[in-house]
Amino acid sequence: MRIPFIKMHGLGNDFVVLDAREQALPAISSRVAAALADRNTGIGCDQLILLEPSESADLKMRIFNADGGEVEACGNATRAVALLHGSEGIIETAGGMLAVSPRDGGASVDMGEPRLDWDAIPLAYPMDTLSMPVSWEMLEDPGAVNVGNPHVVAFVEDTDAVPLDRLGPEIEKDPLFPERVNVNVASVESRSRIRLRVWERGAGLTRACGTGACATAVHAIRRKLVDSPVTVALPGGELEIAWQQGGTIRMTGPATEAFRGTFDWEDYA
Template identity: 50%
Template sequence: MSRSFVKMNGLGNDFVVVEARGAPFRPTPEEVRAIADRESGIGCDQLIAIEPTANADAFMRIWNADGSEVSACGNATRCVGWLLMQAKGDGRATIETLAGLLTTWAAGPRAVTVDMGAPGLGWRDIPMAEDMDTRGVELQVGPIDAPHLHTPGCVSMGNPHVVFFVANAELAPVREVGPMIEHHLLFPEGVNVGFCEVREPDRIRLRVWERGAGETKACGTGACAAVVAASRRGLAKRRATVTLDGGDLKIDWREDDGHVLMSGPVAVEFTGVLP
């Protein structure tokens, strides 16, 4: 059967979103990679399926460009939330994911806020292979006596993140170090790798090497993780604007319930039918 899709992005972090509430859609890893291929396929960072569920407006299933299925994607949640709100004619939508139930609401004509829930801060939450203080883990890149990168923070936002603090994010070795840390033995499920420059207590510059997708223009869960990690180290406030290659996200790590709110724009690029 033919499958219609919507191509969307959140700050350039792009998705092929497939409607699967009428019939199951379970592509093989090879099919996911073919769809995500930017030369021979449609091209995307993640493939998304909107599935039926009794627990929310929809269930969101997520595959990375390499074909692996993952639990969470903040920018995709905002995009799917916008689609569901448009279809409902309502300003709120709930989305079930493998990481839990998420609530989204309109933050403007083409902007969405998502409650990402409370971050996981224990070493088992990330998960990590051994017990470490996730405020600053024993991990470094470069010579032992003068490492280029060291003592990153670790946060789970429904998916694992390690956040290195750097003096200049523009010069950070994202493509050189990202793949190495993504597959480090300390992270048995792999990890998203953030390179975080705290420019002001309420302003952060971030670049992210995403697990299974490579460097992307924006990473919503990565932005949340960066604010949490920086705040835990006393480097930034709990509310900050995170500037990614694709634009800005506003992150608020609330004190009352510990939940992380992420707000930013969404865009529809085009629609089509899967080959």
Template identity: 45%
Template sequence: MRLKFTKMHGLGNDFVMVDGITQRVKLSPEKVRQIADRHTGIGCDQLLLVEAPRNPDVDFRYRIYNADGSEVENCGNGARCFARFVRDRRLTSKEHILVETAAGILELKVQEKDQVSVDMGAPVLEPSDVPFQADIQAESYPLEVDGETYNVGAVSMGNPHAVLLVDDVTKAPVDSLGAAIESHPRFPARVNVGFLQIEERGKARLRVFERGVGETRACGTGACAAMVSARLRGLVDDEVQITLPGGTLTIHWPGPGEPVTMTGPTASVYHGQIIL
């Protein structure tokens, strides 16, 4: 199979974008891993597949595959790249795009200077829906990991996130603790793990260990979940600049029941073809 693709990134969180509308695409977990391999393939954090929608009220269907071949529900940085990709490839001329995902419908708005805003929907806070094992909903939960107890927020932005507050994000044990929490039995679907440092009420720093990927330079849903968790604890205002290793996102959330809006840049790197 000869596959045309575009390599893109949002704040260094990199993606292989595949148009499944104008070409026939048949992907297996093995093929996704082959494409994502940074030594023998193209290399990416995630592969994003554009398909025709099943819902007649939206413009596209959007499928997301981690580098390990697993399919996941949502990706904020990927959603922004998706909006630019479908316009660059002339699949649409709209600036306001509705996209069907496994987590529901996303609203994407293309702005000037390669900025894209994404209506990520309202965060899910009920533990059983994250999913997370807890008796009642709370702002944070004690979680025992390797004999130590950590307080974590549990938020779903269409995919599950655990959020830990740290004093210095540069010293956070992202690889070791992130991996341990990712597969913690209280998160039955595994979990993305955010390490959040609050600088002031409108500014924070974040590193994210993504399930099935490891630490990435940026994670849009992770930034949204981190802001929600911090706001629930009364630590930030309703708009926060969150700086990740790859750059800065603006996250706006008025409060429970309201949608989270994420705004940030996108970049197209190159187009190519690969034979699988």
């Protein structure tokens, strides 16, 4: 059984997109998702994206990280799917309904309101998510934000000086985060610009993370370090994030279709 796929990326954060809206596909297990995502023996990607019909939106998007685990949200993938959709619409995700507006070479996405209460992150026990009384080596006084998925954000002088490949997996699986966590290290360069690196749960170091950019911008605005809108510069490129207290987050940035192909389902089932 040959299955068509679309390879896409947002700032280098890459996806394999499978479209099951008109023709149903076999069930996607975590094992199949991980096999397709494998860069040596599969197609290779950070996330596998499955598009399905939705009763309450224009389409439904399911997201599987490279380790096969299904997650709630992916900002970069949402822009990519908006590009495929081709017009304004609503995308259903496990993290909520997202309004999208395609633009030349990318899209603008209403990511919804950030969740800031400790039990909405979620954390294992109550604490102030604006200034958490925890640290991991040089990562001190972090904050936590849920943008459809959980993020912890720490500000540092130099993001490149942080051994995120070592600290990322340790923090991701810290018992403080019962659903694991995405780890963001950021440097504020001006009132309008943040530099960011992200360790993504289930995917590892990534060239870009849309929800990470949103969470980091929200945390920086809450701490009055930057103004909205703010440019978030990641290794793969830049995103513009706008947010006002009590409102929803607007993320704008590029998305690209790389190529299309097919694979034999039996090779990965």
